[in-house]
Amino acid sequence: MQIIVENIAKDYGKKRNAVHAIKDVSLEVSAGEFVGIMGPSGAGKTSLLDLISSNERPDHGRILIDGIDLTKQHDRTLAKYRRNKMGFIYQSFELLDSLNVKENIILPLVLNHASKNLIEQRFQHLNQLLNISELADRSIDDLSLGQRQLIAAARALINSPEIEPTGSLDSNSATILLNYMQLINQKENTTIMMATHDAFTASYCSRVVFIKDGAIFSEIVNSGQREDFFEQVINMQRTIGGGSYFNVPENN
Amino acid sequence: MYLKIIKRSLYNLRDSYLIYILSSSFAVAVLTIFSTLINDPTLRSVHYWNQTFQSFMYFMIFIFGFFTFIYMTYVGGFFIQQQKNEFRTYKKLGMSRWIIAVIGFLKTFIVQIIAWLLGMLVAIILQKFVGMMLVYLMHVKLNFGFFLDPMVIWRMLKLGIYSTFLLSLINGVRSYWIVRRQKDSHKLHLNLFFRSIFGIIGLLMFIGGILASLQVFQSVSDTQNIDLALWRVLWIVPLYFIGTYLVIMGFVPLCLYLFDHIKLFSYHGINLVSYKYLRKRLLRNTTIIWFITEMSALALAILVFCYAGYQVVYQNFSGAYPFEVSAISDPAKKIKAEFAKEKTDVTHEYRSKIKRTVSYTFDSSSNQYEPKLISLMSYSDYHALPKRIQNKNPHIGPDDFLELKNDYQSLTPGYRSTKHAVQVKGTKSIKNRSVGSFFPYGYMMFSGYLFVVPDNYYHNVQSESTETYYGWDIKHSDKLSNKFLKKLNQKNKNPYVITVHIGSTLNKSYLYEKDDQKQNHYRPNEYYQNGYVRQADAKHIIDQTSGFFLFLVSIFSIALLIALGSLLTLKVLLRDDNEWHQLKTLKKIGMTERELKQIVRRETGLLFGLPIVFALVQSSLSVGILNLSVNQSAFKPFTVIGSAFIVLYGLTGWLTYILSWRGVKQRI
Ligand SMILES: Nc1ncnc2c1ncn2[C@@H]1O[C@H](COP(=O)(O)OP(=O)(O)O)[C@@H](O)[C@H]1O
Numbered sequence: 001m002q003i004i005v006e007n008i009a010k011d012y013g014k015k016r017n018a019v020h021a022i023k024d025v026s027l028e029v030s031a032g033e034f035v036g037i038m039g040p041s042g043a044g045k046t047s048l049l050d051l052i053s054s055n056e057r058p059d060h061g062r063i064l065i066d067g068i069d070l071t072k073q074h075d076r077t078l079a080k081y082r083r084n085k086m087g088f089i090y091q092s093f094e095l096l097d098s099l100n101v102k103e104n105i106i107l108p109l110v111l112n113h114a115s116k117n118l119i120e121q122r123f124q125h126l127n128q129l130l131n132i133s134e135l136a137d138r139s140i141d142d143l144s145l146g147q148r149q150l151i152a153a154a155r156a157l158i159n160s161p162e163i164e165p166t167g168s169l170d171s172n173s174a175t176i177l178l179n180y181m182q183l184i185n186q187k188e189n190t191t192i193m194m195a196t197h198d199a200f201t202a203s204y205c206s207r208v209v210f211i212k213d214g215a216i217f218s219e220i221v222n223s224g225q226r227e228d229f230f231e232q233v234i235n236m237q238r239t240i241g242g243g244s245y246f247n248v249p250e251n252n
Numbered sequence: 253m254y255l256k257i258i259k260r261s262l263y264n265l266r267d268s269y270l271i272y273i274l275s276s277s278f279a280v281a282v283l284t285i286f287s288t289l290i291n292d293p294t295l296r297s298v299h300y301w302n303q304t305f306q307s308f309m310y311f312m313i314f315i316f317g318f319f320t321f322i323y324m325t326y327v328g329g330f331f332i333q334q335q336k337n338e339f340r341t342y343k344k345l346g347m348s349r350w351i352i353a354v355i356g357f358l359k360t361f362i363v364q365i366i367a368w369l370l371g372m373l374v375a376i377i378l379q380k381f382v383g384m385m386l387v388y389l390m391h392v393k394l395n396f397g398f399f400l401d402p403m404v405i406w407r408m409l410k411l412g413i414y415s416t417f418l419l420s421l422i423n424g425v426r427s428y429w430i431v432r433r434q435k436d437s438h439k440l441h442l443n444l445f446f447r448s449i450f451g452i453i454g455l456l457m458f459i460g461g462i463l464a465s466l467q468v469f470q471s472v473s474d475t476q477n478i479d480l481a482l483w484r485v486l487w488i489v490p491l492y493f494i495g496t497y498l499v500i501m502g503f504v505p506l507c508l509y510l511f512d513h514i515k516l517f518s519y520h521g522i523n524l525v526s527y528k529y530l531r532k533r534l535l536r537n538t539t540i541i542w543f544i545t546e547m548s549a550l551a552l553a554i555l556v557f558c559y560a561g562y563q564v565v566y567q568n569f570s571g572a573y574p575f576e577v578s579a580i581s582d583p584a585k586k587i588k589a590e591f592a593k594e595k596t597d598v599t600h601e602y603r604s605k606i607k608r609t610v611s612y613t614f615d616s617s618s619n620q621y622e623p624k625l626i627s628l629m630s631y632s633d634y635h636a637l638p639k640r641i642q643n644k645n646p647h648i649g650p651d652d653f654l655e656l657k658n659d660y661q662s663l664t665p666g667y668r669s670t671k672h673a674v675q676v677k678g679t680k681s682i683k684n685r686s687v688g689s690f691f692p693y694g695y696m697m698f699s700g701y702l703f704v705v706p707d708n709y710y711h712n713v714q715s716e717s718t719e720t721y722y723g724w725d726i727k728h729s730d731k732l733s734n735k736f737l738k739k740l741n742q743k744n745k746n747p748y749v750i751t752v753h754i755g756s757t758l759n760k761s762y763l764y765e766k767d768d769q770k771q772n773h774y775r776p777n778e779y780y781q782n783g784y785v786r787q788a789d790a791k792h793i794i795d796q797t798s799g800f801f802l803f804l805v806s807i808f809s810i811a812l813l814i815a816l817g818s819l820l821t822l823k824v825l826l827r828d829d830n831e832w833h834q835l836k837t838l839k840k841i842g843m844t845e846r847e848l849k850q851i852v853r854r855e856t857g858l859l860f861g862l863p864i865v866f867a868l869v870q871s872s873l874s875v876g877i878l879n880l881s882v883n884q885s886a887f888k889p890f891t892v893i894g895s896a897f898i899v900l901y902g903l904t905g906w907l908t909y910i911l912s913w914r915g916v917k918q919r920i
């Protein structure tokens with residue numbers, strides 16, 4: 001799946017004290033790319049992903065996914081789109097604490113009125129990859145941060161989405177997940193976009209886009225060597241400055 | 253800085269505060285208007301105002317004020333609850349609990365004062381209008397002037413300040429308490445097992461209540477033992493009250509839990525989310541749903557009681573005045589002459605003969621047969637009367653007997669019993685008969701019993717005193733002048749007294765008539781005969797009473813619906829952060845607007861549906877009791893009032909749903 005972002009802009013708030021979260025961003029992501037988005041806090045990473053995933057509408061510009069202009073679609077179409085074509089891992093995970101682990105994971109399928117067989121089959125498939133079956137009946141409140149991330153990822157993957165905009169993955173325990181994401185990125189040609197503060201996490205990507213003050217600052221492409229790429233990312237972070245790159249979980 | 257905090261949080265909750273202020277000021281306006289009406293000079297010139305309506309009004313003000321205060325206290329709690337997290341953050345930032353309490357106090361104070369002043373302002377503007385409406389409804393031809401007693405205004409103002417102070421104090425204390433813990437425990441206070449047990453007990457109690465009340469109705473219609481029934485009702489009411497609470501607390505959540513665990517239901521679209529969500533909302537809102545249930549039940553019962561009360565008054569009126577004018581033969585001639593003179597538009601004249609004699613009638617209070625006056629009318633004469641009169645009594649054929657006796661006796665045991673035969677002097681005794689209470693020319697025209705008997709029986713009776721009754725239907729008014737009536741009254745108001753001379757046997761007892769001596773007390777064996785009765789003498793009472801009842805009922809229904817609607821709307825609007833978060837998440841992972849709407853709809857449906865179902869069951873119980881005591885079926889008015897209530901209630905629910913959905917849509 002291919003994503004084309006053309007000159008989008010987004011303000012939050014009323015006229016006088018509006019925040020220009022995104023100012024004129026253009027970006028092209030081809031099918032099967034694994035793109036990281038980095039930048040200081042408040043740079044506009046989350047806003048950008050919210051726009052691409054159609055949770056928000058841009059004030060200007062277009063977003064084309066496989067040639068379809070998201071900005072022209074009806075809200076209902078977009079909701080179905082999010083449910084079926086995209087998977088999300090949000091910074092704060094956005095898990096429902098009234099549902100148990102398994103119910104959280106299968107929620108997108110159930111909303112689609114999928115058959116019970118299909119639901120079981122998909123769940124088992126994910127279980128083989130992420131090994132989540134022993135958590136299945138637990139309550140979300142009892143999970144560690146790393147486990148929550150895993151569950152959020154499992155929910156994102158249950159529909160075998162074609163794009164996967166991802167909030168920041170800041171936990172070191174996410175290595176399994178990162179490996180798995182790289183795997184599906186290569187095997188199933190899933191397009192992944194991921195916001196992160198963590199250079200190590202970012203080094204799994206094929207390309208990293210840096211954002212500052214709502215605009216694209218620069219981008220670097222992974223030439224194949226992860227260690228080299230990691231160094232490059234670190235350097236670029238230093239260049240941008242003006243923000244914390246420590247491993248702090250953000251509040252969304 | 254504190255003022256800024258207060259200003260901001262008032263602004264943040266502006267929708268909810270607006271609803272609250274509007275509904276509270278409505279209540280204050282009604283209270284103020286009622287208080288000014290009590291001593292209103294225009295109304296005081298209405299005869300019945302000073303006598304009965306005024307004290308009724310005091311009572312209503314008390315009830316209304318009481319519920320208003322409860323309402324304000326209750327809703328005040330919602331707002332503090334809603335600001336829980338904010339207050340806790342202040343505390344984390346180092347604000348002392350005292351300051352937080354002061355903030356809670358001031359916020360309530362501001363809102364309360366605004367509501368109160370607004371209400372009084374509305375009252376001042378609308379006072380004349382409401383007064384005019386009341387006067388119009390009561391058919392009193394008076395010009396309602398603008399009148400505001402400064403004393404009343406001053407008193408209301410004082411009351412406003414006191415209650416504002418009290419409510420602010422309550423909310424200050426609430427704020428102080430709510431910050432003592434940093435987090436609510438997510439665990440429900442009572443585990444599902446105990447809840448379910450309580451819920452099932454509750455359901456059993458509720459069903460038990462229904463069965464017990466059905467049994468009461470059954471037993472009462474058999475034995476007519478009202479005392480026992482009322483005594484049992486005292487046992488049944490708590491069954492309903494507690495049962496309902498337990499069902500809402502335990503049984504409904506259990507049902508949702510079961511649905512949730514049967515994958516056939518729960519793994520189906522939004523069910524996976526909504527059962528759990530609803531269960532959480534339900535557990536959180538148990539008390540309010542219960543409160544609304546009982547309030548609605550009470551309201552329905554009050555409405556039906558008012559209606560039935562009015563019916564009793566009205567029936568009493570039509571029982572006393574079935575014709576525009578009724579008279580016995582002597583004044584009838586003069587009245588007819590006067591009609592002719594005044595060109596009165598008489599549409600119909602009816603006339604029936606009666607025979608009077610002595611009978612042995614069983615007296616259930618002394619438990620023996622006693623000689624009494626009996627009046628007899630033939631079937632043909634009765635049959636010639638208008639249908640509207642016959643329809644109010646049991647239907648009879650030409651060979652049947654009908655006993656008419658006064659309605660006020662209907663509460664005595666054995667009122668309808670026809671076990672004991674009536675022995676009429678010199679002829680066959682009457683065994684089988686129907687019992688009615690609607691006297692053909694109005695009960696005030698008869699003394700003692702009246703029997704409608706088959707024609708040949710009538711001819712066989714030896715009359716000891718005869719009379720002819722006249723009744724006139726008239727278009728517009730009877731045009732009888734005061735002067736004429738005065739003259740008529742001199743001689744014909746109570747023209748004669750019939751005395752039963754009690755002999756050793758029935759055959760030795762006899763009647764004799766004498767002119768009314770204007771004596772003050774009559775002995776039990778003396779019966780006196782009225783000369784005439786006019787509807788015009790009593791019509792204004794009916795108009796005033798029904799207008800007054802109508803006025804109260806409509807104001808009360810509006811107030812009640814506003815209270816219920818705003819309570820539920822606020823409850824739906826005021827979701828806590830966690831609940832908002834869930835809805836937001838659902839949208840983010842791709843729930844369509846339609847599906848979210850469906851969740852909101854189910855939630856509103858549950859919050860509104862549960863109370864009305866339970867309220868209807870409970871209020872039909874009170875209507876059942878009404879049936880027993882008024883001796884007339886109140887089920888028809890109940891159906892009418894009940895369905896009107898459901899419609900209005902449903903509209904409120906629908907409005908809440910719209911508002912609620914708008915709120916959700918804006919925030920996610
Ligand atoms: N819903 C919102 N309302 C108002 N301002 C917002 C909203 N979302 C984001 N912003 C603002 O937009 C800017 C970019 O935010 P965000 O995209 O969350 O940055 P990042 O994810 O890179 O930290 C910030 O200044 C933030 O305060």
Ligand SMILES: [Mg+2]
Nearest residue numbers: 045046047250
């Ligand atoms: Mg962010």
